Amino acid sequence: MKPLLINGQWIETSHAVPNINPSDTNDVIDSYAEAGMAEAELAIAAAQNAFDDWAHSPVQQRHDVLKFIGDELMQRKDEIGRLLAREEGKILPEAIGEAERAARIFDFFAGEALRLGGQVLPSTRPGVGVELTREPVGPVGIITPWNFPIAIPAWKVAPALCYGNSVILKPAELVPGCAWVMAEIISRSGLPDGVFNLLTGPGRVAGAAMLDAPAIRALSFTGSVGTGKVVAEACLRHNRKMQLEMGGKNPLVILNDADLETATDAALNGAFFSTGQRCTASSRLIVEEGIHNRFVEMLTEKTRALRVGPALDPQTQMGPVVDQTQLDQDVGFIESARKDGANLRAGGNLKRCDTPGFFLEPTLFTDTASDMRINREEVFGPVATTIRASDYDHALALANDTEFGLTAGICTISLKHATHFKRHAQAGMVMVNLPTAGVDYHVPFGGTKASSYGPREQGSYAAEFFTTVKTAYIQS
Ligand code: NAD
Numbered sequence: 001m002k003p004l005l006i007n008g009q010w011i012e013t014s015h016a017v018p019n020i021n022p023s024d025t026n027d028v029i030d031s032y033a034e035a036g037m038a039e040a041e042l043a044i045a046a047a048q049n050a051f052d053d054w055a056h057s058p059v060q061q062r063h064d065v066l067k068f069i070g071d072e073l074m075q076r077k078d079e080i081g082r083l084l085a086r087e088e089g090k091i092l093p094e095a096i097g098e099a100e101r102a103a104r105i106f107d108f109f110a111g112e113a114l115r116l117g118g119q120v121l122p123s124t125r126p127g128v129g130v131e132l133t134r135e136p137v138g139p140v141g142i143i144t145p146w147n148f149p150i151a152i153p154a155w156k157v158a159p160a161l162c163y164g165n166s167v168i169l170k171p172a173e174l175v176p177g178c179a180w181v182m183a184e185i186i187s188r189s190g191l192p193d194g195v196f197n198l199l200t201g202p203g204r205v206a207g208a209a210m211l212d213a214p215a216i217r218a219l220s221f222t223g224s225v226g227t228g229k230v231v232a233e234a235c236l237r238h239n240r241k242m243q244l245e246m247g248g249k250n251p252l253v254i255l256n257d258a259d260l261e262t263a264t265d266a267a268l269n270g271a272f273f274s275t276g277q278r279c280t281a282s283s284r285l286i287v288e289e290g291i292h293n294r295f296v297e298m299l300t301e302k303t304r305a306l307r308v309g310p311a312l313d314p315q316t317q318m319g320p321v322v323d324q325t326q327l328d329q330d331v332g333f334i335e336s337a338r339k340d341g342a343n344l345r346a347g348g349n350l351k352r353c354d355t356p357g358f359f360l361e362p363t364l365f366t367d368t369a370s371d372m373r374i375n376r377e378e379v380f381g382p383v384a385t386t387i388r389a390s391d392y393d394h395a396l397a398l399a400n401d402t403e404f405g406l407t408a409g410i411c412t413i414s415l416k417h418a419t420h421f422k423r424h425a426q427a428g429m430v431m432v433n434l435p436t437a438g439v440d441y442h443v444p445f446g447g448t449k450a451s452s453y454g455p456r457e458q459g460s461y462a463a464e465f466f467t468t469v470k471t472a473y474i475q476s
Helices: 037-055 059-075 077-088 092-113 151-162 176-187 203-212 225-237 260-276 289-305 324-339 392-399 415-424 459-466
Strands: 004-006 009-011 016-020 028-033 119-122 128-136 139-143 166-170 196-198 218-222 241-245 250-254 282-288 343-346 363-366 383-389 407-411 429-432 467-475
Touching (some): 037 128, 059 077, 059 151, 077 092, 092 459, 151 218, 218 225, 218 459, 225 241, 260 282, 260 383, 282 289, 282 392, 289 343, 289 363, 324 383, 383 392
Parallel strands (some): 407 429
Antiparallel strands (some): 004 009, 004 196, 128 467, 343 363
């Protein structure tokens, strides 16, 4: 059993959760301790006790700790990528890329630790000065989803530590492996005991205990809209700072003047890479009439050619769905689209492979209407639709016809339309001639509407959430 990390100690529990390979359900990677109420309380107390010293720690110490973690993640990216592909089902190049991204995030925040600054302002009163400084918020709870098993824990934990907070991390129960490796590296990084604590296991126990703990002063959550609402209510009860990153229903608009190769590649990547299990996936392809049939022909061909199989097979281009529950959800959406009259152009069936796994063909529906269920709710699987648009204005209206607002993309060579779309797409991130998924690690990440709540993640904008501003008045 892989134990919990609490106050610098490795702690086993009476129950453990098996970590099962979605490419081969006979392959049990390991089992991970299931944190109960008692362990959650210990971790919260540890983070509380360790907070004050870490909040006032020298920035050199913070830099060195974060650099150590980033360096080791980078050295071990191939090994961690392999584990990630095995536990989540992403193909190996994507998984190694994610491990590398986690390393670069720690490296970025190692640098940020040395760039902490403030502001000095004149007061409106004579002889008085004003200083603004950023201070850590307190013990921070971090709850993460299964689809980015190391990048999301990294992009929350690294800034939390950089800005002087103590942390309790609760990774998704389906993918504890990568978070555990990251925790093991952190445990040898020189970080004082109790500043970082790891609780593995289901959210309804350890996660819920974190939500109920008044000592946790900020909560950063990425996951589903439903759980996000539970998190939000608890945070309001405790007057706690919160950051929620939730679902998406991201549009990719293809205008008549788009380069067909660019547009179909962007759609294929955005819809199906990482098995469509990205919050930034392009699930609604909004296509202008004049290019519609050629776009659908070419995308159908590319979609059918994608090789589905086990994540570690070098021939595989799209790995399995993460588990049976998610697979059932994907199949349910496919059935509902069929019933609603959508035209199935590619995929739609389970895929048989040599190993027992959760394989689903990449699935493309055309001629769908914006009000069909398939275009309203997040599938979170390899399923995309096309919707016909009569012109640019209609395409923009369709793109914005969703409760979500994470990313939005447009394929066009028109500067006028690209510029207008950047300004009018209701999304936190806009891509031009690029897939809606695939973002840099050093710039803000987040959405609008039902996709996100609270300050942006990543880059130097992460300071907004992980610090609080103090205003000091000084009479000289
Ligand atoms: P989920 O909401 O089921 O779980 C997310 C985390 O919350 C897990 O660690 C889980 O254990 C925990 N949790 C569950 N119930 C809890 C409770 N009652 N109290 C406290 N914690 C609890 O989401 P998921 O299925 O792991 O992830 C998929 C979702 O994540 C999708 O909707 C996807 O769009 C979203 N996502 C969003 C982003 C983004 O940045 N917007 C990024 C990745 C994933």
